[in-house]
Amino acid sequence: MLGPIDMPSAWPTAVDLMTAHPVTLPADAPISRALGLMHTRGFHEIPVLRRSRLVGLITFESIARRSSRSLATKIEHLLILPPLITMTTPLPEIAEQLLSTGLRAAPVVGRRGELVGIVSRTDLVRALPNLPQLAGPNAPTVEAVAGPAAEIVREDEMCRRLLSRIRLLEEHPLPVVDRKGRLVGAVGIADLGGVLWRPVVGGKRDARAGRSALEVKVGSIMRSPALTVKVGTSAMDAAREMSREKVSSVFVVESGRPVRVLGQTDLLGLVLGRTRRPTAKSRLEDVYVEITGLRGSGDPALLAEIDSVVARGLRRVARYVQPTLLTLHFAPHATHRTNDLTVDARIHTDHGIFYASHTGWNLLAGVSGLLEDLAGQTRRIREARRAPRPRARRGEMEDAPSVDPDLEERIRVATGGDAEEE
Numbered sequence: 073m074l075g076p077i078d079m080p081s082a083w084p085t086a087v088d089l090m091t092a093h094p095v096t097l098p099a100d101a102p103i104s105r106a107l108g109l110m111h112t113r114g115f116h117e118i119p120v121l122r123r124s125r126l127v128g129l130i131t132f133e134s135i136a137r138r139s140s141r142s143l144a145t146k147i148e149h150l151l152i153l154p155p156l157i158t159m160t161t162p163l164p165e166i167a168e169q170l171l172s173t174g175l176r177a178a179p180v181v182g183r184r185g186e187l188v189g190i191v192s193r194t195d196l197v198r199a200l201p202n203l204p205q206l207a208g209p210n211a212p213t214v215e216a217v218a219g220p221a222a223e224i225v226r227e228d229e230m231c232r233r234l235l236s237r238i239r240l241l242e243e244h245p246l247p248v249v250d251r252k253g254r255l256v257g258a259v260g261i262a263d264l265g266g267v268l269w270r271p272v273v274g275g276k277r278d279a280r281a282g283r284s285a286l287e288v289k290v291g292s293i294m295r296s297p298a299l300t301v302k303v304g305t306s307a308m309d310a311a312r313e314m315s316r317e318k319v320s321s322v323f324v325v326e327s328g329r330p331v332r333v334l335g336q337t338d339l340l341g342l343v344l345g346r347t348r349r350p351t352a353k354s355r356l357e358d359v360y361v362e363i364t365g366l367r368g369s370g371d372p373a374l375l376a377e378i379d380s381v382v383a384r385g386l387r388r389v390a391r392y393v394q395p396t397l398l399t400l401h402f403a404p405h406a407t408h409r410t411n412d413l414t415v416d417a418r419i420h421t422d423h424g425i426f427y428a429s430h431t432g433w434n435l436l437a438g439v440s441g442l443l444e445d446l447a448g449q450t451r452r453i454r455e456a457r458r459a460p461r462p463r464a465r466r467g468e469m470e471d472a473p474s475v476d477p478d479l480e481e482r483i484r485v486a487t488g489g490d491a492e493e494e
Contacts, residue, residue, distance in 0.1 A: 089163065094189060098121060110262075163199065166191055216425060223240055224249055241259075258298040258319075303331075361397075363399075364400070413435065414429060417446060
């Protein structure tokens with residue numbers, strides 16, 4: 073669900089953010105060569121050329137999902153079509169393109185369609201702390217932007233279990249904990265890539281590669297220590313730390329345990345939430361919906377059902393506020409005894425940001441329940457803000473208690489506050 077973006081002239085454009093003269097590969101290069109570049113240079117996407125003309129992108133995810141292919145296979149058989157980004161595309165539109173495609177980076181083309189650079193989520197996040205649109209007293213804290221640390225990896229897990237989390241690893245590294253649940257490190261797509269294949273000259277597979285390469289513990293490949301921040305830290309300060317340490321996520325910790333994960337996609341979602349200013353003519357079609365962590369997301373029937381449930385829920389929310397951005401994160405529980413999963417939702421509106429969470433086995437019922445919860449929250453906020461304040465009668469003290477206890481109760485429920493003690 074894509075819609076218009078409010079685009080102040082102050083936003084930097086792709087030419088200000090991109091890396092010029094990017095590393096490229098020819099279309100007939102073998103997979104082994106692409107993996108070598110990704111591993112040694114830390115790339116996740118590489119532009120592919122045929123006779124100096126851009127023909128697509130080769131991504132780590134597209135290779136990992138076809139791990140049975142020979143490393144001598146030409147990358148032209150695994151290409152994806154990148155979004156169209158020009159040198160004048162502003163930062164919010166680049167963020168929208170990267171979020172909607174799930175890519176970490178995209179090529180930038182010139183007037184004749186020639187490749188002039190590449191722009192990544194890292195480039196965008198590096199620019200955020202210096203933008204006046206995201207600064208000031210109303211700048212959000214990390215807990216207001218970060219998603220829940222629903223997917224946690226144990227340090228004694230085998231790396232082969234990470235293959236089922238490829239899509240989530242593409243979004244951000246996962247926290248690694250010890251037996252007591254304390255954060256000991258982080259594992260990302262680049263760490264997995266280091267053991268998934270060990271290509272050598274000629275595209276032949278190393279004798280150590282294959283299934284045996286994945287039979288190692290996560291603790292042996294994780295990065296330690298992980299970058300952490302405390303609850304209450306400014307999201308822009310966290311973004312600055314992420315850029316300084318060259319990582320794509322930071323973990324919010326309490327008592328040494330990860331409680332939330334702030335990834336680059338969360339920060340880009342914040343940009344969209346700030347730029348999608350609702351108007352009197354805003355439509356539900358203008359709401360940007362981002363879904364992460366959903367396994368089997370290639371099933372068109374499932375996606376259609378989710379889209380239908382989301383549309384109905386957004387119509388209920390729109391009765392009270394104007395939504396601009398909705399994010400849904402699905403986190404299946406790591407157990408063979410249950411099919412439960414947790415769904416977390418965050419919605420940006422003209423009345424603020426609202427959150428909801430649901431755990432159960434029925435995916436569609438969970439999404440429906442989440443949106444019903446969000447609609448209830450927005451209704452209470454709207455009612456509390458629209459209800460007139462009782463005026464003190466002449467001769468009464470200005471600090472006299474309200475004559476409308478129902479109103480005060482609604483306000484307490486909406487704000488999460490407790491009644492004041494006299």
